[in-house]
Amino acid sequence: MARPVSHNTKVKMVEIPEGYSSEGFFATSFDKVIGLARKNSIWPLPFATSCCGIEFMATAASHYDLARFGSERMAFTPRQCDLLMVMGTIAKKMGPVLRQVYLQMAEPRWVIAVGACASSGGVFDTYSVLQGIDQIIPVDVYVPGCPPRPEAILDGFMRIQDLVGQESMRRRHSQRYQDLMNEYGIQ
Amino acid sequence: MSLTNDYIKQRLVEKFGEALTNFDESFGVLSFAAPAALNLKVMQFLYDDEELQFRFLTDLTAVHYPHQVDAELAVVYHLYNFREKVRLRFKVFVPVAAPQVFTATKLFESANWMERESYDFFGVEFVGHPNLKRILNVDEMTYFPMRKEFPLEDQSRIDKDDEMFGR
Numbered sequence: 066m067a068r069p070v071s072h073n074t075k076v077k078m079v080e081i082p083e084g085y086s087s088e089g090f091f092a093t094s095f096d097k098v099i100g101l102a103r104k105n106s107i108w109p110l111p112f113a114t115s116c117c118g119i120e121f122m123a124t125a126a127s128h129y130d131l132a133r134f135g136s137e138r139m140a141f142t143p144r145q146c147d148l149l150m151v152m153g154t155i156a157k158k159m160g161p162v163l164r165q166v167y168l169q170m171a172e173p174r175w176v177i178a179v180g181a182c183a184s185s186g187g188v189f190d191t192y193s194v195l196q197g198i199d200q201i202i203p204v205d206v207y208v209p210g211c212p213p214r215p216e217a218i219l220d221g222f223m224r225i226q227d228l229v230g231q232e233s234m235r236r237r238h239s240q241r242y243q244d245l246m247n248e249y250g251i252q
Numbered sequence: 253m254s255l256t257n258d259y260i261k262q263r264l265v266e267k268f269g270e271a272l273t274n275f276d277e278s279f280g281v282l283s284f285a286a287p288a289a290l291n292l293k294v295m296q297f298l299y300d301d302e303e304l305q306f307r308f309l310t311d312l313t314a315v316h317y318p319h320q321v322d323a324e325l326a327v328v329y330h331l332y333n334f335r336e337k338v339r340l341r342f343k344v345f346v347p348v349a350a351p352q353v354f355t356a357t358k359l360f361e362s363a364n365w366m367e368r369e370s371y372d373f374f375g376v377e378f379v380g381h382p383n384l385k386r387i388l389n390v391d392e393m394t395y396f397p398m399r400k401e402f403p404l405e406d407q408s409r410i411d412k413d414d415e416m417f418g419r
Contacts, residue, residue: 157390192397193389 079105096234103147103173104230105135107222110146112166114153117180117212121152124215124222134222143169148225149202152212154182155195167202168251172237175229177221178204181211203245255303255336257282263304267297272342283341291329291344292354298331298340299359306331306340312356312366314374316348318400324348327376329356346376348399355381373398 082101084093109131113121125131125139140146143166155163167176178198181187184207186196198204205228208221236242246252260282264272272294274285286294298306311330318324323345331340346353355378356363367378368387375396378384386393 158388160390192393192395 096232099234100230100232104226106138107134107136107148107175107225107229108138108140108146109136109148109150110141110143110166110170111139112149112151112153112163114155114159115182117152117183117210120212120215121150121179121218124218129215129219131219131222134219134226136222143167144171146170147174147229149174149176150179151176151183151198152179154187154189155198156193157195158193160195160201163198164201173229173232175205175225176202177206177208177225179208179218179221180213181209184209187211201249203249255333255338257338260304260338260340263301264294264297268294281339281341283343285343285345288327288344288346288353291327292356292359294342295329295331295356295359304333305335306333306338308332308334309356309360309362309366310339312363312370314370314376314398315343316374316399320345322347325351325374325376327353327370348375351376352379353377354379357381372396375399 079101081091082093082097084091084097086092111118111121111125113119123129125137131137136148143149147170149167149170151163167174176198178184182189182194183198184204186194188211190196195201206221206224208217210217213221243252257277257280261275261284264284268286268290271290272284272286274283276283295306298304308331309329310332311328313328315326315328316324317326325346325348326343327346328341328343331342332338333340344353351374353376355367357367357378358380364382365387367376367381368384370376371378371381371384372386372389373396385391389397
């Protein structure tokens with residue numbers, strides 16, 4: 066007799082990376098496996114200062130459900146996080162705080178600037194507002210909008226996932242990356 | 253007897269004579285201008301006098317009038333008499349080149365942060381203030397942002413990324 070239990074048959078699994086497999090073994094490169102593990106379990110650090118933060122709350126809640134991407138685990142300590150999500154206006158006085166938070170994150174770390182203010186200062190073309198967080202820390206993905214819809218934040222997040230999944234193991238040791246960090250006076 | 257604006261004015265004129273000018277009344281609040289050197293004396297008189305008793309500093313701020321030569325900066329004091337529920341406002345004017353005003357912190361502790369704010373945004377130097385440094389803006393700031401000396405759309409700014417705005 067069939068049990069009165071219905072199983073979700075539409076579960077989407079992560080695709081197996083390219084590699085060699087046969088009876089009892091599967092061989093592939095570290096890049097692919099680690100990228101796969103990282104991209105599907107990004108721990109975000111929400112740095113929310115204004116309305117974009119409210120949109121992010123919707124993104125993380127049940128309707129848009131950031132947990133689908135393995136990122137339901139928000140942490141509020143930079144030491145354990147992979148992704149710094151800056152959402153909202155950053156005043157010049159907040160700049161050193163944001164930078165400190167970034168410095169406290171362990172490598173590898175990614176940054177997403179959500180909304181016009183975090184990306185460029187937005188409408189706050191004024192003496193007290195930082196004109197884009199990329200003046201103090203490097204940014205990987207910019208999400209446009211004022212504020213962006215949760216769909217846009219998810220799109221930005223998926224682009225971060227692409228970056229994370231494809232990043233080579235050696236990228237953080239490369240001269241180019243060192244130069245980027247030095248440009249911001251980090252190290 | 254309730255405290256009327258006419259009576260306050262009469263007492264002030266008796267005490268300070270011609271020194272106080274521009275007596276005016278707007279929205280029922282008496283206002284006047286005092287010489288910068290007399291600001292503490294006026295406040296002390298209003299505080300100590302048994303009838304006037306203005307013993308609460310509601311607000312202290314500054315205004316920049318760029319076209320008023322040699323009196324560009326105004327410091328505005330709002331005082332309150334709790335017993336009679338009467339308000340009073342007076343201004344002192346100083347030139348922007350020598351913006352020194354005596355601090356009111358000895359009389360009102362609450363003036364401390366408000367004077368720091370006025371210094372931060374307008375560059376009024378409060379002589380005798382215990383801790384006159386910026387309160388809201390970043391310490392590295394080299395200008396006083398609320399002075400009306402900056403064009404609205406300042407093309408000389410270097411912290412704005414023009415590429416983002418197609419300029």
